[in-house]
Amino acid sequence: MESINCLKKIINFEEHPVITSRNNEKLKYLRKLGNKPFRDSENVFSIEGTKLFSEAFHSQMIFRQIFITEKWFDSQNESIQDSIALLNAIGISIVVVMDEIFNSISTMQQSEGIICIANKIEFEPSDFMKYVLLDDVQDPFNVGTIIRTADAAGIDCVITSRKTADIYNEKVLRGSMGSVFHIPVLQVDSLTEYAKALKNKKVKIIGTSLEGEDLWQRQPIEPPFGIVMGNESQGMSHEMAQLCDILLKIPILGNAESLNVSTAAGIILYDILRENVLN
Known part of the structure; x- marks a missing residue:
């Protein structure tokens, strides 16, 4: 249970209670990001899965919000847990969702337990070869x-x-x-x-x-x-x-x-x- 205790140290559960309802407004917003016009209007998109989170983190993506389950956090190595802790420390909202509720926002057949909202990617115009x-x-x-x-x-x-x-x-x-x-x-x-x-x-x-x-x-x-x-x-x-x-x-x-x-x-x-x- 040590990693769950670590999770509780980086998240104030009184300020960020665990989401237990499919009808939560944050989850409704996340589901809307499956629609391209909504993504375009908000200029954000969602990233699901541990590998994509890790790739986005190391590419210095600008995260808006991260949805996780305690089970997912508990199963991750120290590097991933430190990444979550760092994002939380700089003010990125970490939202904890019950396992059974998480499936309602997942686009995967078997959800891993992490979905992130991030700003769309911006590249400087350049001439390439x-x-x-x-x-x-x-x-x-x-x-x-x-x-x-x-x-x-x-x-x-x-x-x-x-x-x-x-x-x-x-x-x-x-x-x-x-x-x-x-x-x-x-x-x-x-x-x-x-x-x-x-x-x-x-x-x-x-x-x-x-x-x-x-x-x-x-x-x-x-x-x-x-x-x-x-x-x-x-x-x-x-x-x-x-x-x-x-x-x-x-x-x-x-x-x-x-x-x-x-x-x-x-x-x-x-x-x-x-x-x-x-x-």
Whole structure:
């Protein structure tokens, strides 16, 4: 029970009683953050799970409020407990919720016992050398996985269209495994206009197409470049395809008609970056 006693030391239970009702106003607010327009109006989003909390904490996210269960806190290592204690010490509200009530605010099949509210991420505008552009990629897990792959591959920035899944969607956050906190991800009103601006800065725009050059037979590609990944069913828009300086296709050796967009992104990213690293 030592860690629970530690929890009681960092939280004044008289001022912050344990939430025991699903209808608590703080929980109602948290549930509303599952709605994109509400997230946008409040300029905050929710983060669920220990790993995402840890990634956000070490990325110096600005937290607003943290919901935990005593069971979760009791099960954490000293580093995580110290993180919670530090946030509480600087005035971040720590809200304790009963285990059985916590499931009513969780988006996971089996809640871990921590959900945070944080300010949306702000990045300073900058010119980069390696971009990924997402042209209406709508599946949240695809978007999250592409962001994670781009982060792993050393991409500098991800640009998304308005119709691409919101990066603050819980499935995108979970799919990225915290990479949204490591790499700038910007949503723009017009991806084609953004691509035009990149071309004016001598950034090569690279797309995928069945009529494109075979990935294995292509010419070397050096930065700066932007790799476009299109919609799961329709691919890139016609306007975006017209802007591309290079079109590539991934060889299909079996009977599958196509590849999942996040798988295709990983193949193309690492194929292009491999020669840059080796050279």
